[in-house]
Amino acid sequence: MNKETILVIGACGQIGKELVVALRVKNGHDNVIAADILPQENLPAETAPYVKLNVLDAQALEALIVDQKITQIYHLAAVLSAKGESNPTLAWDLNMNSLLSVLDLSVKHKVNKVFWPSSIAIFGPDSEKINCPQQGVTEPTTVYGISKAAGEHWCKYYFEKHGLDVRSLRYPGLISYTGAPGGGTTDYAVDIFHHAVQGKPYTCFLSKETALPMMFMEDAINATLQLMDAPAENVYIRTAYNLGALSFTPQELAAEIKSHVPDFVVSYAPDFRQAIADSWPSSIDDSAARTDWGWKPAYDLTAMTDVMLENLWVLQAD
Numbered sequence: 001m002n003k004e005t006i007l008v009i010g011a012c013g014q015i016g017k018e019l020v021v022a023l024r025v026k027n028g029h030d031n032v033i034a035a036d037i038l039p040q041e042n043l044p045a046e047t048a049p050y051v052k053l054n055v056l057d058a059q060a061l062e063a064l065i066v067d068q069k070i071t072q073i074y075h076l077a078a079v080l081s082a083k084g085e086s087n088p089t090l091a092w093d094l095n096m097n098s099l100l101s102v103l104d105l106s107v108k109h110k111v112n113k114v115f116w117p118s119s120i121a122i123f124g125p126d127s128e129k130i131n132c133p134q135q136g137v138t139e140p141t142t143v144y145g146i147s148k149a150a151g152e153h154w155c156k157y158y159f160e161k162h163g164l165d166v167r168s169l170r171y172p173g174l175i176s177y178t179g180a181p182g183g184g185t186t187d188y189a190v191d192i193f194h195h196a197v198q199g200k201p202y203t204c205f206l207s208k209e210t211a212l213p214m215m216f217m218e219d220a221i222n223a224t225l226q227l228m229d230a231p232a233e234n235v236y237i238r239t240a241y242n243l244g245a246l247s248f249t250p251q252e253l254a255a256e257i258k259s260h261v262p263d264f265v266v267s268y269a270p271d272f273r274q275a276i277a278d279s280w281p282s283s284i285d286d287s288a289a290r291t292d293w294g295w296k297p298a299y300d301l302t303a304m305t306d307v308m309l310e311n312l313w314v315l316q317a318d
Contacts, residue, residue, distance in 0.1 A: 004112070005031055005069050009055050009102070010076030012036040012043070014174060014182050015117070015220065019074060020047075022221045033068055036077070055098040058105070065109050072228075074115045075102045081121050081144040082273050083183030088143040095147035099154060107162045114166040115228055118152050118240035120213055121145035121185075122170065125279045132281035134242050134288045141279045152239035159238045167227050168240035172213035172284060174220050175304060177311040185276045189214055189253060192266070196257050197312040201265040208251035208268045211282035215245040216299040216307070223295055230293035237288060244284035245297035246304070256305045 004027055010016045011034035023032045035053040043050060051064055055077045064070070077098055084091030099116060106114050123132055124139030140146045151168075158164040173186025181187035188204050195202035223243055227235070254266040289295035299307070 003028075003031060004071045005033070006072045006074065007033050007035060007064065007068065007070045008074045008076065009035050009053065009061075009098075010078065011047070011050070012038050013076055014176060014179050015171075015217070016074075016076045017179050018176065018217055018221050019076070019224060022225060023074075026225065033064075033070075035064065055101070056094065058101045061101055062105050062109075065105055065111070070109070070111060072113045072115075073102055073106060073111055074224075075099065076117060078117075078147075079144065080182050080184040081119075081142045081276055082185050082187070084144040084147075085142055085272070085276075091143045092147055095144065096150060099151050103154060103158045103164065103166065106166070107158065107164050112165065113228060114155075114164060115224065116151060116155060116166060116168050117224075118148045118168045118170045119145065120170055120172050120280050120284065121276075122149040122152065122240075123279070123281050127279075127281055129282050131283050131285040132242070133285045134237065136281070142276055148240075155240070156238040165232055166238070167235055169220075169223060169227060169243045169289075170240045170284075171220060171243060172215050172245065174215055174217050175308065176217035177308050177315065178217070185273045185280075186212055186214065188250060192250070192253060192257065193308045193312055196261045196264045197309060197316050199263075201267065202254075204250045204254075204266060204268050205271045205273050206250055206268070206277050207270045207274060208254075209249050210274070210277050211247055211249045212277055212280060213244055213247050213282070213284045215243070215297065216304040218307075219245050219297045219299055222298070223289070226295060227289075227293060234293050236292050241289040241292075241295075242284050242286040243289055243295070244286040245299065246301055247283040248301055252301070253305075256301055257309070260305070260309050 079091035127137045181190045
């Protein structure tokens with residue numbers, strides 16, 4: 001088997017940090033190059049091999065692909081849903097034009113595989129709310145969701161027209177203890193844990209009854225690796241696969257946390273993100289992923305809460 005040289009763009013983000021670690025365990029540390037816009041001197045030494053990259057600089061991206069003989073690209077850089085609404089033009093520019101550059105250069109330089117994440121943000125007010133199907137109605141209400149919906153079809157186009165093996169998942173809200181959230185509508189489900197371990201009350205920006213699809217980061221990383229390892233003939237969907245694991249409300253998550261932190265106080269003050277959340281499904285039908293390449297999550301709400309609190313308490317003590 002030929003050695004893979006993997007480039008992870010957006011490596012300093014919420015997903016990127018953990019995906020880089022997992023890819024290095026699997027493929028060898030020096031075979032996975034992390035890239036992001038942050039200066040290297042601001043990052044831990046173990047981030048290396050690392051390249052400072054503005055993904056909108058197509059010439060710099062091409063030089064990196066050629067110089068490092070890149071065989072796989074994981075393109076994670078994006079402006080997320082809530083942050084994107086404050087600057088829609090920037091969100092569209094980064095989310096869409098960077099993807100097109102990655103796709104074009106991957107074809108030009110014969111990159112073996114590309115991973116690009118989509119999102120439940122592609123769904124909208126008329127999408128099915130319970131067990132939203134793989135072919136559910138897509139009518140995004142944010143520029144982030146619009147870019148993801150368009151990007152899915154660009155991925156399929158490059159697969160069909162150019163034979164590029166590009167694969168994608170529709171991530172739900174992702175929950176991790178390793179870094180701060182990046183400006184998404186599901187960020188409350190990370191922030192709430194930090195407040196709990198710090199002994200601070202938390203004011204949630206969504207209503208207590210708002211159920212949304214969620215996932216522990218370890219499951220998301222495993223799903224990503226599993227999809228990318230699947231034989232090409234098993235990857236039947238070339239837009240993006242629905243991916244599900246958990247569905248809960250802020251009130252349900254707060255109750256689970258309170259079983260460990262009885263004095264934790266949570267209040268609710270919905271803001272502009274409530275309208276975004278209301279447009280999304282409350283649960284996802286991911287049967288296609290389960291059938292095609294054997295996806296199955298490992299964490300339920302209780303297991304996720306246990307791991308989140310345990311690790312955040314350790315990090316706080318340090």
